[in-house]
Amino acid sequence: MDKGFSPVGLRVLVVDDDPTWLKILEKMLKKCSYEVTTCGLAREALRLLRERKDGYDIVISDVNMPDMDGFKLLEHVGLELDLPVIMMSVDGETKRVMKGVQHGACDYLLKPIRMKELKIIWQHVLRKKLQEVRDIEGCYEGGADWFTRNDEAHFLGGGGEDVSFGRKRKEFDFEKKLLLQDESDPSSSSSKKARVVWSFELHQKFVNAVNQIGCDHKAGPKKILDLMNVPWLTRENVASHLQKYRLYLSRLEKGKELKCYSGGVKNMDSPPKDSEFNTGHQSPGKNSYAFSGGSSDPKQLASSSVSDPSSDVHMPPKAKKTRIEFNPPISSSCAFESLLPWSDVPDPLESKPQILYGSSFLQQQPLPSQSPYVANSAPTLMEQEMKPSYETSVNADEFLMPQDKNSTVILQDLDLSAPSAISSINVTNDTESILRSLSWELPESHHSGFIDTDLDFSWLQNEHFLANTSGNFQFQDYSCSPSLLSELPPHLWFGNEPDEYTLMVDHGLFIS
Amino acid sequence: MDTLVSQLQRQFRDYTISLYHQGFLDDQFTELKKLQDECSPDFVAEVVSLFFEDCEKLIGNMARALDQTGNVDFSLVGSSVHQLKGSSSSVGAKRVKGLCVTFKECCDSQNFEGCVRCLQQVDIEYKSLKAKLQDLFSLEQQIVQAGGRIPQVDI
Numbered sequence: 001m002d003k004g005f006s007p008v009g010l011r012v013l014v015v016d017d018d019p020t021w022l023k024i025l026e027k028m029l030k031k032c033s034y035e036v037t038t039c040g041l042a043r044e045a046l047r048l049l050r051e052r053k054d055g056y057d058i059v060i061s062d063v064n065m066p067d068m069d070g071f072k073l074l075e076h077v078g079l080e081l082d083l084p085v086i087m088m089s090v091d092g093e094t095k096r097v098m099k100g101v102q103h104g105a106c107d108y109l110l111k112p113i114r115m116k117e118l119k120i121i122w123q124h125v126l127r128k129k130l131q132e133v134r135d136i137e138g139c140y141e142g143g144a145d146w147f148t149r150n151d152e153a154h155f156l157g158g159g160g161e162d163v164s165f166g167r168k169r170k171e172f173d174f175e176k177k178l179l180l181q182d183e184s185d186p187s188s189s190s191s192k193k194a195r196v197v198w199s200f201e202l203h204q205k206f207v208n209a210v211n212q213i214g215c216d217h218k219a220g221p222k223k224i225l226d227l228m229n230v231p232w233l234t235r236e237n238v239a240s241h242l243q244k245y246r247l248y249l250s251r252l253e254k255g256k257e258l259k260c261y262s263g264g265v266k267n268m269d270s271p272p273k274d275s276e277f278n279t280g281h282q283s284p285g286k287n288s289y290a291f292s293g294g295s296s297d298p299k300q301l302a303s304s305s306v307s308d309p310s311s312d313v314h315m316p317p318k319a320k321k322t323r324i325e326f327n328p329p330i331s332s333s334c335a336f337e338s339l340l341p342w343s344d345v346p347d348p349l350e351s352k353p354q355i356l357y358g359s360s361f362l363q364q365q366p367l368p369s370q371s372p373y374v375a376n377s378a379p380t381l382m383e384q385e386m387k388p389s390y391e392t393s394v395n396a397d398e399f400l401m402p403q404d405k406n407s408t409v410i411l412q413d414l415d416l417s418a419p420s421a422i423s424s425i426n427v428t429n430d431t432e433s434i435l436r437s438l439s440w441e442l443p444e445s446h447h448s449g450f451i452d453t454d455l456d457f458s459w460l461q462n463e464h465f466l467a468n469t470s471g472n473f474q475f476q477d478y479s480c481s482p483s484l485l486s487e488l489p490p491h492l493w494f495g496n497e498p499d500e501y502t503l504m505v506d507h508g509l510f511i512s
Numbered sequence: 513m514d515t516l517v518s519q520l521q522r523q524f525r526d527y528t529i530s531l532y533h534q535g536f537l538d539d540q541f542t543e544l545k546k547l548q549d550e551c552s553p554d555f556v557a558e559v560v561s562l563f564f565e566d567c568e569k570l571i572g573n574m575a576r577a578l579d580q581t582g583n584v585d586f587s588l589v590g591s592s593v594h595q596l597k598g599s600s601s602s603v604g605a606k607r608v609k610g611l612c613v614t615f616k617e618c619c620d621s622q623n624f625e626g627c628v629r630c631l632q633q634v635d636i637e638y639k640s641l642k643a644k645l646q647d648l649f650s651l652e653q654q655i656v657q658a659g660g661r662i663p664q665v666d667i
Contacts, residue, residue, distance in 0.1 A: 018595065020562045020602040027547045027555060064594060090598040112540040112601045 007122050008033040015045040015061040015073065016088070021111065025060070025118075032119050042068035049081055050197070056083060057125045060109075063089040063096065071103045078104040080197050082244075084124040088113060135247055196237045205230065206241060517660030524651045528665045531648070536641055541604030542667065560645055563603045567638040570596045574631050578624070589627060590619035596634070607637050 012034045016022045022038045029036040037056070039045040042065045049056060059077055063070035074085045087100040090111040100108045106124040109117050198206075209227035213219040221239035228238070531537045541556075548555040573592045577585055597612035611634050618626030652662050 018566070018598050018602065020559055020566060020599050023559055023562060024544070024547070024602055027552065031547065062598075064591070064598075090601050091594070111598055112543070112604070114543070115546075 010034045010122050010125065011037070011055060011057045012121070013037045013039060013045060013048065013056045013059045015039045015042060015059065015065070015070075017041065017062065017065045021062070021088075025113070028113070028115055028118050031115065034118075041065065042070070042073040045073060046076055049077060049083070053081065053197075058084045058086065058106075058121055060086045060088060060121070063087050063091070063100070071099060074100070074103045074105055076200065079200055079203055082128075084128045086121060086124065135243060196233065196241075198241055202230065202233075203241075206238070206245070210242075210245070517655060517658045520651060520655045520658060521660055521663045524648070524655060525663055525665050527648055527651060529667060531644060532667045535606050535610075536644060538604045538606040539667070540601065544603060557649055560603055563599055563605065564638065564642050566599045567596065567608070567634075570599070571631065571635055571638070574627075574634075578627055578631060584622075584624060584627075586619045586622045586627070590616060593619055605638070605641055608634060608641065611637055 010032075012029050014022060014025045014029065014036060016025065016038075017040055019040065022040060026036050026038050037048065039048060042061070045059070045061070049059070061070050061073055065073070070087060070089075074087065077083050077085050084106040085104065086107045086109060087105045088109045088111055089096065092110045097108045106128070107121070205228045206224065209224045210219055212227055213223050219242075221235045221242055224242065225233060225235050225238045532541075544556050544559060552558075570592045574589050577589045577592070593612050593615045597609055597616070600606075600609040600612060611630060615627065615630035615634060617623075618630055655662055
């Protein structure tokens with residue numbers, strides 16, 4: 001039974017040069033109650049995305065398009081906008097699929113695409129957000145002494161990107177709310193910073209600068225910024241970008257280490273912690289990279305929680321909890337915050353913050369138990385990194401991109417294991433495991449079973465797509481129709497493997 | 513009592529089943545029918561006509577490419593075939609899709625005669641499907657005009 005749900009109003013951009021598919025996908029996505037924008041050209045898609053930087057939650061694109069390779073589009077979207085991208089194709093060749101993964105696709109759907117595959121795309125969006133939040137936490141690990149007031153000010157005011165998941169529903173752009181909280185704090189700045197668009201060229205400059213500095217711990221944002229020589233770019237921008245880049249690299253490395261993306265998470269030994277976070281030579285800006293105004297949404301979330309000048313590491317969830325108090329009507333939309341497995345934070349925001357990182361997070365992030373389901377491994381990898389000590393989550397050795405690496409850098413947090421999650425074989429089970437890995441509770445059909453720290457799905461609706469309940473289609477023995485065979489010999493009609501496609505359709509392509 | 517409506521409905525059912533049975537359509541067509549609703553009552557017909565337009569265009573491209581005697585760009589033909597394959601997968605045009613697989617192989621191996629043959633077959637096939645679907649839609653219209661409901665056909 002196809003028991004599923006999809007959040008209403010998820011903003012999807014569909015890119016496909018095939019008008020037939022565009023029409024069908026639009027209809028299917030609308031049936032999922034998503035907000036759909038269609039586009040027949042890759043360039044047009046990029047234009048739309050750039051025009052409304054926070055206008056979309058996810059992009060679905062065909063691999064083959066006349067004006068631009070789908071993979072290129074994927075890269076652009078990932079680099080500039082950091083949105084989850086799903087690739088589609090009628091061709092399911094493994095190497096193409098892998099190419100998609102390498103370029104950072106969240107998933108790769110084989111045409112013809114089924115409703116159930118579209119119904120779960122929201123999970124990619126959520127996963128990405130969670131990863132970003134976890135990225136932020138990584139910054140906290142080094143201790144709070146490096147955090148300065150200046151960075152707070154920069155960070156708190158920046159961005160203001162909406163994470164709104166559905167305009168028709170209550171918005172839970174929690175960053176905004178967190179920022180609102182901090183407006184009561186005189187030290188916070190309310191100036192809004194424009195979001196930095198990390199174009200491919202800009203990123204290349206960044207990478208060149210990084211490579212130039214070399215493989216040591218001294219590659220800090222300030223140095224990189226100096227080398228890049230981009231006048232309007234700030235150290236905070238670079239710092240935030242740097243962090244993403246490191247995480248991307250570290251994931252690549254781990255992807256290599258995990259030969260097969262099985263559900264077991266490789267237990268990482270505590271990597272020799274680099275001195276970055278511990279030594280004094282760290283410029284404040286360096287460690288404030290989580291808080292750059294140019295960073296994406298969740299990063300602001302982290303910083304906004306640090307309003308106290310004494311600037312101990314402050315837990316985002318604390319802020320979130322407090323946020324609920326600040327904004328009572330939004331309680332049902334606090335989906336993301338309730339996702340985070342933070343322990344209860346007793347202290348109000350204004351008082352001395354404490355480092356609460358520790359066990360609560362780890363406890364509630366169980367290691368994946370199902371082997372076919374690999375998506376768990378990405379978040380838990382992060383967890384593993386954080387676990388040994390509250391230090392940097394990124395191994396400094398992985399920092400520098402080796403010279404022989406592919407020069408096309410995909411900056412978004414490449415979740416190599418995520419796509420395997422999206423198998424449509426059994427939507428319910430996969431959904432369950434995804435949610436469990438994110439320490440959510442799987443909603444019952446009326447999602448009333450959620451409690452305390454688990455995701456409040458009250459803003460999610462039940463299954464929207466009311467499939468015609470025509471039940472099972474049985475192929476009847478048909479004997480009395482007039483012959484409609486054409487003159488062509490049958491063996492030419494049915495192709496080589498007529499079932500190839502149906503097989504592919506029902507199985508997720510990302511096999512662990 | 514065999515009313516006009518029930519006769520038409522039976523015809524419709526039989527015809528639909530035969531199309532599936534003989535491999536003209538696959539379950540993607542069924543999925544399309546599921547998508548049709550009050551908001552878009554002609555959804556299937558619209559999609560199908562988009563497909564046939566696409567067929568014409570792509571077949572035209574392939575024909576032109578193959579016509580460059582001595583200088584055929586097989587990769588160009590191949591890319592059109594790929595597009596046709598994708599397109600046919602959207603409406604459940606099973607035979608057309610199957611032909612595309614063979615066609616693609618001919619392109620990959622630069623088999624000119626093979627390509628020409630495949631092109632001819634694809635042309636015949638899509639036109640044949642077009643005619644049959646037109647018959648099917650016409651049956652639907654007749655049923656509705658006669659005051660009946662279009663039956664749901666379980667394949």
